[in-house]
Amino acid sequence: MDTATHITMGVAVGGLATIDPAVQQDPSLFQAVLIGAIVGSHAPDFDTLFKLKDNATYIRHHRGASHSPIAVLMWSLLVSGSIYLFYMDVSYLHLWLWILFAVFLHVFVDIFNAYGTQALKPFKDKWIAIGFINTFDPLIFTLYIAGIYAWTLGADPRYTFGIVFFVVFLYYIKRYMDKREMVNQIQDYLPDVEKVVTQPTIRHNIWRIAVVTKDHFYVARSENGHIRIQDKFDRKKLPDSAEMNAALQDKNVRSFINFSPVYRYEIERFDDYIEIRFIDLRYRAKDRYPFVAVVAMDRFYNIITSYTGWVYSEDKLQKKLEPLN
Incomplete structure (x- = not known):
């Protein structure tokens, strides 16, 4: 996801954390968790600093090791440990667990867009990019903003963000169903389909699609459920030259x-x-x-x-x- 969505999601996690009695009853712990959730929900993307070196390094490492299971643990310990230095009278266990959840949620939602992550590194170097949520999804961002606004007006954050996360969950299911329907249409239309790579756009009803078959590459566009082939290329192996x-x-x-x-x-x-x-x-x-x-x-x-x-x-x-x- 984009930076703005990750940060608003961190605020939502901080609000949701009030379902934890320890957080709800301790204002200092709540402040520490809220700060930690905001920082933790963005922390894996600190690898954007690779951009300062060159594009090759950035492309190779962004969302790579920084989004691995080991990194999720390390980010949570680093963020919670840093914040604990300023809130040493609170429960470190509760602080760490909520920050761990925020960091995990960052990595988890990133696998659903077309860019993806190497979330299984170092066990597998494969990029996991499921491709049915855009990097910036206006609906998801709006839901988080609406929840935050309701919270500032006095709404109970436990129920508010519980509802927000549940609606986001239902939206993910809906987008998965949209993708599955597209893939089924393509498999019915094209022969020998080996891979279908989908990329949702910022517009909910428009998708970019790349298809790999036995002999060809196809580039397509789906708009309002109608799929149109835009380009077709012969599939050629890299020559041993x-x-x-x-x-x-x-x-x-x-x-x-x-x-x-x-x-x-x-x-x-x-x-x-x-x-x-x-x-x-x-x-x-x-x-x-x-x-x-x-x-x-x-x-x-x-x-x-x-x-x-x-x-x-x-x-x-x-x-x-x-x-x-």
């Missing part, structure tokens, strides 16, 4: 492939260099696929330049590949 093997050693390409569950590639050979593009098929927007990895090498397969990330025009991409210009 010197130029491809050189490209696969590049850190930008490795980060891209580690992250993307469905992509195709293009190879162009120029007089002075070879360019290989890897194109993620999940993010089609305005007839372009903005999430790419590009590597350029000389005729001896030495890397000249490379890039991975989101670019929305060819001009901007070329600016990223400065040594070629």
Whole structure:
């Protein structure tokens, strides 16, 4: 989820914590839990600092180890321990348990969008991205804001946020059913479907879809329950060639492939260099696929330049590949 939703969810957890008699009866513990829930509900995303290094590092590590079961425990201990230094007269066990719940909830809800997390790391490096909740879902955010507003007006936070979380739970079930219906339609329409990757948009009735079949990649769009195929590409294995093997050693390409569950590639050979593009098929927007990895090498397969990330025009991409210009 996005930062705003995680923070409002943390406030909701802090309010819900008043169902715990220890929290309800101790104002200091309540303050500590509320602060901890807000910080803890955002803590796993502190790995955004990887962005300061480069895109390859950010893409490879964001929502990776920081969202693992070990990290959930470590974040909860770090946040609760830091807050306890200022509230040493409260029950540390109750403080830690509610912060642990807030951190866990952050990681749990992140697996339902298209970006996903490596929530099973280090046991498995696979990205878990179920893909039926948008990174920012207006309805979920509005429900949390409504609950917080009702709380400020004097509503009992136990019942208020109990209702909010229950409605959010029902909404997740509804979105799961929406996705399952789309997948069933695609499997009935296309032959030999191996994988369907869905990406809900900020608009509730519009979805992006990437489909992998035995021989092809399909890119589709669902709007109001109607699915339309937008692009079709031949599915080709990565060649076992010197130029491809050189490209696969590049850190930008490795980060891209580690992250993307469905992509195709293009190879162009120029007089002075070879360019290989890897194109993620999940993010089609305005007839372009903005999430790419590009590597350029000389005729001896030495890397000249490379890039991975989101670019929305060819001009901007070329600016990223400065040594070629």
